[in-house]
Amino acid sequence: xxxxxSIVLATAILFVPSITAEHARQDAWLSLPLASAxxxxxxxxxxxxxxRFPGETVVQYTPRVLGPVIGKLxxxxxxxxxxxxxxxxxxxxxxxxxxxxxERTPMIVxxxxxxxxxxxxxYQGLEVLCRVNxxxxxxxxxxxxxxxxxxxxxxxxEEFLPVLDNGPGPVILGAVAPGSWFGETTVILMLMPFILxxxxxxxxxxxxxxxxxxxxxxxxxxxxxxxxxxxxxxxTKLFPTLALARxxxxxxxxxxxxxxxxxxxxxxxxxxxxxxxxxxxxxLALAQWLNLKDYRPLILPLAVVITALSFHAWIDxxxxxxxxxxxxxxxxxxxxxxxxxxxxxxxxxxxxRPQPGxxxxx
Amino acid sequence: xxxxxxxxxTRRLSEILREAQQKRNAAExxxxxxxxxxxxxxxxxxQLDQMPLSAxxxxxxxxxxRVFVDSPGFNxxxxxxxxxxxxxxxxVEGMVDTLLVSANILRPLMHYTRDEPVPQxxxxxxxxxxxxxxxxxxxxRDTIGEIVRDVLEGxxxxxxxxxxxxxxxxxxxxxxRSIEEPVSESVVRxxxxxxxxxLADGLSLVQRRLKSPNLAVENHFLGxxxxxxxxxxxxxxxxxxxxxxxxxxxxxxxxNNIDGVLESSYLxxxxxxQPLSPFPQALNTERPDRVAAALLEGRIAIxxxxxxxxxxxxxxxxxxxxxxxxYYQNYWFATAIRILRYVSLIIALIGPAVYVAITTFxxxxxxxxxxxxxxxxxxxxxxxxxxxxxxxxxxxxxxxEAGIRLPRPVGQAVSIIGALVIGxxxxxxxxxxxxxxxxxxxxxxxxxxxxxFSMAFTLRLIRFPLTILGGILGLYGVIAGVLAIVxxxxxxxxxxxPYFGGFAPQHxxxxxxxxxxxxxxxxxxxxxxxxxxxxxxxxxxxxxxxxGGR
Numbered sequence: 001x002x003x004x005x006s007i008v009l010a011t012a013i014l015f016v017p018s019i020t021a022e023h024a025r026q027d028a029w030l031s032l033p034l035a036s037a038x039x040x041x042x043x044x045x046x047x048x049x050x051x052r053f054p055g056e057t058v059v060q061y062t063p064r065v066l067g068p069v070i071g072k073l074x075x076x077x078x079x080x081x082x083x084x085x086x087x088x089x090x091x092x093x094x095x096x097x098x099x100x101x102x103e104r105t106p107m108i109v110x111x112x113x114x115x116x117x118x119x120x121x122x123y124q125g126l127e128v129l130c131r132v133n134x135x136x137x138x139x140x141x142x143x144x145x146x147x148x149x150x151x152x153x154x155x156x157x158e159e160f161l162p163v164l165d166n167g168p169g170p171v172i173l174g175a176v177a178p179g180s181w182f183g184e185t186t187v188i189l190m191l192m193p194f195i196l197x198x199x200x201x202x203x204x205x206x207x208x209x210x211x212x213x214x215x216x217x218x219x220x221x222x223x224x225x226x227x228x229x230x231x232x233x234x235x236t237k238l239f240p241t242l243a244l245a246r247x248x249x250x251x252x253x254x255x256x257x258x259x260x261x262x263x264x265x266x267x268x269x270x271x272x273x274x275x276x277x278x279x280x281x282x283x284l285a286l287a288q289w290l291n292l293k294d295y296r297p298l299i300l301p302l303a304v305v306i307t308a309l310s311f312h313a314w315i316d317x318x319x320x321x322x323x324x325x326x327x328x329x330x331x332x333x334x335x336x337x338x339x340x341x342x343x344x345x346x347x348x349x350x351x352x353r354p355q356p357g358x359x360x361x362x
Numbered sequence: 363x364x365x366x367x368x369x370x371x372t373r374r375l376s377e378i379l380r381e382a383q384q385k386r387n388a389a390e391x392x393x394x395x396x397x398x399x400x401x402x403x404x405x406x407x408x409q410l411d412q413m414p415l416s417a418x419x420x421x422x423x424x425x426x427x428r429v430f431v432d433s434p435g436f437n438x439x440x441x442x443x444x445x446x447x448x449x450x451x452x453x454v455e456g457m458v459d460t461l462l463v464s465a466n467i468l469r470p471l472m473h474y475t476r477d478e479p480v481p482q483x484x485x486x487x488x489x490x491x492x493x494x495x496x497x498x499x500x501x502x503r504d505t506i507g508e509i510v511r512d513v514l515e516g517x518x519x520x521x522x523x524x525x526x527x528x529x530x531x532x533x534x535x536x537x538x539r540s541i542e543e544p545v546s547e548s549v550v551r552x553x554x555x556x557x558x559x560x561l562a563d564g565l566s567l568v569q570r571r572l573k574s575p576n577l578a579v580e581n582h583f584l585g586x587x588x589x590x591x592x593x594x595x596x597x598x599x600x601x602x603x604x605x606x607x608x609x610x611x612x613x614x615x616x617x618n619n620i621d622g623v624l625e626s627s628y629l630x631x632x633x634x635x636q637p638l639s640p641f642p643q644a645l646n647t648e649r650p651d652r653v654a655a656a657l658l659e660g661r662i663a664i665x666x667x668x669x670x671x672x673x674x675x676x677x678x679x680x681x682x683x684x685x686x687x688x689y690y691q692n693y694w695f696a697t698a699i700r701i702l703r704y705v706s707l708i709i710a711l712i713g714p715a716v717y718v719a720i721t722t723f724x725x726x727x728x729x730x731x732x733x734x735x736x737x738x739x740x741x742x743x744x745x746x747x748x749x750x751x752x753x754x755x756x757x758x759x760x761x762x763e764a765g766i767r768l769p770r771p772v773g774q775a776v777s778i779i780g781a782l783v784i785g786x787x788x789x790x791x792x793x794x795x796x797x798x799x800x801x802x803x804x805x806x807x808x809x810x811x812x813x814x815f816s817m818a819f820t821l822r823l824i825r826f827p828l829t830i831l832g833g834i835l836g837l838y839g840v841i842a843g844v845l846a847i848v849x850x851x852x853x854x855x856x857x858x859x860p861y862f863g864g865f866a867p868q869h870x871x872x873x874x875x876x877x878x879x880x881x882x883x884x885x886x887x888x889x890x891x892x893x894x895x896x897x898x899x900x901x902x903x904x905x906x907x908x909x910g911g912r
Contacts, residue, residue, distance in 0.1 A: 113838070135862060
């Protein structure tokens with residue numbers, strides 16, 4: 001559960017407030033419940049599908065469900081989907097680093113450091129990843145809480161008025177991007193075989209709870225951002241959460257002002273987990289897609305490939321931001337919602353069950 | 363006719379002696395080696411253990427003399443039991459208490475005056491063992507190897523004529539340090555006894571705290587040449603048998619393949635799960651109460667001869683942050699102290715790195731008032747912040763190391779002069795800013811707060827690369843470095859137990875004894891990962907309350 005929260009949280013806290021505010025304006029806080037509902041639906045479908053084949057990953061069973069040719073094709077879409085999110089994360093991360101903290105450091109250096117950490121973490125394996133994550137996640141949520149609390153006195157409720165001024169349309173538009181981020185919990189499709197068999201039945205509950213916690217945290221940020229800066233500013237600021245952190249100002253305690261260092265600590269950690277998770281899922285998926293026994297030999301070559309892709313896929317931060325608002329959500333929603341739902345539907349319809357002897361976790 | 367009888371005895375005595383001398387000569391002739399050969403001849407226990415004792419006393423003495431040919435202090439005392447039967451006592455001078463040997467072994471045997479005659483050969487050993495010598499512990503031995511071992515450990519081995527077994531007694535009489543307060547882990551409240559170099563003392567110190575027949579020990583002898591006795595202590599029923607088997611397997615792997623084991627750190631490195639890690643992978647302690655507490659949690663303790671430091675495995679990272687006094691002081695206070703320690707851990711790790719990162723890359727993070735101070739202080743310093751920090755840090759480590767190695771009065775002089783030079787003169791000369799000195803000083807003191815020295819060393823070490831990272835990539839570099847350390851630590855295991863046990867994999871009940879310490883009546887369970895078999899430490903309703911109340 002910890003896991004699902006942190007992978008989504010890391011990227012979502014960056015852009016969600018501004019993207020949502022751009023469409024929904026002062027009604028951004030209404031977009032989030034919608035997005036969470038969509039996220040919960042996607043999560044539910046993904047977990048159901050994963051539970052249907054508890055000992056296998058999505059790449060392993062799609063050929064049986066959809067037939068060898070289409071199955072392999074869809075399998076490859078999943079491989080690409082995971083790697084795509086991975087290099088999107090890389091670029092997103094280095095853009096913020098570059099814009100906010102290390103203006104003169106070449107972006108490639110920032111990417112390489114983060115990727116090197118991810119590669120190290122991957123060689124250590126999934127178990128270590130989960131352990132590191134547990135250590136960091138709760139302090140991350142604590143830090144966000146702190147940032148929001150310090151600024152709470154400046155939240156002006158009138159910024160949220162009038163409610164639903166432009167009708168429900170913008171609210172729904174604003175929900176699309178966060179909804180797709182919530183859907184990133186579909187990474188469970190690759191991780192299910194590694195979850196203890198005794199824990200597997202509880203995964204539906206765990207993942208939905210993760211979506212709920214995530215919703216609360218994001219809602220907190222959106223309310224704080226729109227309330228403090230107003231919808232106009234929140235939408236135009238590139239990284240509202242960072243702005244929130246920088247905005248903290250307590251005259252009596254100057255040392256607690258400007259919490260952006262705290263923000264950076266947990267955000268770097270969060271991005272690292274996210275990158276590692278998707279990178280792991282992508283590497284494992286590719287290894288299984290190619291019928292390799294071990295994914296480790298693929299780690300380094302793939303790290304180089306996604307680093308290069310992250311560098312060349314987008315021209316600058318403006319393009320990245322419009323991409324993450326307009327293209328990215330639909331692209332990944334297609335995989336998360338449509339493909340996953342399709343596989344589940346076909347599997348149920350054709351009555352395909354896991355191969356004997358492959359059930360249970362490791 | 364008493365006079366005639368005495369003459370008879372005398373004659374027989376001289377005959378016996380002459381006969382023994384002849385046998386001895388014959389045996390020695392047989393096994394004599396040239397001086398060159400003797401120098402090159404080496405013996406190892408695995409080979410000596412294969413050699414049984416012969417029934418001939420002369421032969422056994424000859425073999426022992428050959429094995430110990432140039433050995434310091436080796437001695438064979440030959441004598442006659444009850445004036446009739448040849449026997450010999452083998453020992454090393456200086457390792458045994460000679461008064462005890464003569465009073466408890468030689469005198470009762472030579473003056474054996476019971477009515478029934480002493481039998482020759484068969485039955486003699488039992489008579490000697492049960493009615494002869496008066497030492498407490500007596501064991502029978504069958505091979506040369508066992509005898510050699512006993513003799514070198516300060517025992518006296520009795521060899522008897524026409525007997526292929528020997529009797530071994532313990533009369534060790536070498537000097538050992540008396541039990542003192544442990545230097546590396548002193549406490550305000552709590553027992554003041556520490557282990558000494560004597561293994562027997564150490565075992566008794568633990569046993570006095572755990573008066574249970576379930577306390578078990580397994581002995582290993584490690585090192586081809588040192589043959590160091592290593593005692594593996596655990597409590598039956600609490601220990602995880604898998605951990606125990608794994609530890610024994612690792613110890614067996616080294617046993618005869620290493621030359622010597624002089625300190626527990628040899629073992630620590632040899633049984634580590636991750637040999638390349640800079641982090642301590644066995645908890646070392648001088649305190650028997652700490653060992654007892656660890657055993658009660660289901661851990662395993664390893665005690666060695668010749669060092670006061672015992673090892674505890676498996677353990678979690680948090681154990682390095684706990685001191686035994688935490689459990690003897692009020693739990694509110696202990697919790698506060700633990701929080702203080704964790705904060706100092708962070709300061710000791712990233713203090714200089716954060717200073718470098720902020721002054722170099724992120725001045726905007728400082729509040730204005732502080733920023734002006736920092737800029738003003740750094741005015742005129744001829745180095746970039748990272749070089750400045752590394753230099754002062756280096757000088758600090760220099761002082762610390764010099765202070766430890768030098769004789770105490772000189773060491774104090776060095777630290778005073780050094781402190782003056784670095785603290786005052788360097789600042790006045792404009793070589794460094796006062797802020798940097800303050801940071802280094804705080805960092806240094808913070809690293810002393812970490813109770814486990816082995817952990818403090820690791821902190822000192824990884825502080826330097828982190829500082830450099832901070833100088834290259836700013837806070838991002840520091841965070842990346844810290845994350846790399848966290849990843850590394852999360853991957854560590856001791857005897858298969860995760861290093862971050864308690865936090866991750868998370869067990870809420872284990873957190874009662876982590877950054878906080880709950881009162882004893884609330885700590886119902888043993889650490890979760892450790893004792894899957896016997897979870898409950900005490901009954902749940904121990905919280906004190908008035909009689910009949912709720």
